Amino acid sequence: EAGVAQSPRYKIIEKRQSVAFWCNPISGHATLYWYQQILGQGPKLLIQFQNNGVVDDSQLPKDRFSAERLKGVDSTLKIQPAKLEDSAVYLCASSLVAGNTIYFGEGSWLTVV
Amino acid sequence: GESVGLHLPTLSVQEGDNSIINCAYSNSASDYFIWYKQESGKGPQFIIDIRSNMDKRQGQRVTVLLNKTVKHLSLQIAATQPGDSAVYFCAENIWGNTPLVFGKGTRLSVIA
Numbered sequence: 397e398a399g400v401a402q403s404p405r406y407k408i409i410e411k412r413q414s415v416a417f418w419c420n421p422i423s424g425h426a427t428l429y430w431y432q433q434i435l436g437q438g439p440k441l442l443i444q445f446q447n448n449g450v451v452d453d454s455q456l457p458k459d460r461f462s463a464e465r466l467k468g469v470d471s472t473l474k475i476q477p478a479k480l481e482d483s484a485v486y487l488c489a490s491s492l493v494a495g496n497t498i499y500f501g502e503g504s505w506l507t508v509v
Numbered sequence: 510g511e512s513v514g515l516h517l518p519t520l521s522v523q524e525g526d527n528s529i530i531n532c533a534y535s536n537s538a539s540d541y542f543i544w545y546k547q548e549s550g551k552g553p554q555f556i557i558d559i560r561s562n563m564d565k566r567q568g569q570r571v572t573v574l575l576n577k578t579v580k581h582l583s584l585q586i587a588a589t590q591p592g593d594s595a596v597y598f599c600a601e602n603i604w605g606n607t608p609l610v611f612g613k614g615t616r617l618s619v620i621a
Contacts, residue, residue, distance in 0.1 A: 438611030
């Protein structure tokens with residue numbers, strides 16, 4: 397069974413530039429999550445989708461972060477404009493249904509300079 | 510707010526010894542707990558989980574113990590190997606309801 401796929405794996409941008417990350421969850425998983433992991437810390441939930449609807453985006457900095465899952469499968473997370481403190485690993489994860497065991501991708505490593 | 514935390518940030522063990530990684534949780538409503546292993550440059554990898562109706566669950570070389578009375582979770586790794594070196598996170602939620610909340614992690618270093 398294929399795992400959660402993410403791209404790009406690494407990205408370096410200057411502050412105030414924009415960046416987009418893509419995620420393809422495990423086949424059949426209805427729930428998709430984006431987590432932010434700052435070095436030395438545990439992952440923090442940014443947004444949760446159930447199919448193509450947003451379930452929880454309370455921790456998403458909406459002035460600069462946006463995410464969509466238009467067809468209920470793939471998802472894109474965008475940051476515009478990026479700040480230095482956005483340097484982190486952006487982890488996509490999925491679960492069969494909400495609240496079940498979550499499986500993570502390898503992450504997209506963002507460095508903002 | 511309520512959160513999941515860890516007692517020790519780092520743990521060094523000799524190869525072949527058993528490792529015990531501890532975690533304290535404060536949300537008494539949580540009924541599902543997971544341990545994840547995260548190797549350098551990779552995403553968290555599911556190790557083992559446990560529901561609140563159990564106090565012990567065993568996997569291959571790993572055992573998770575849950576003490577609901579003192580809200581404590583532990584991960585035991587038998588015969589620790591160099592490949593076990595990683596950061597270990599506990600996470601908790603209310604099954605089928607809330608998203609997982611992660612602690613800060615414990616780094617396990619295996620000394621050959």
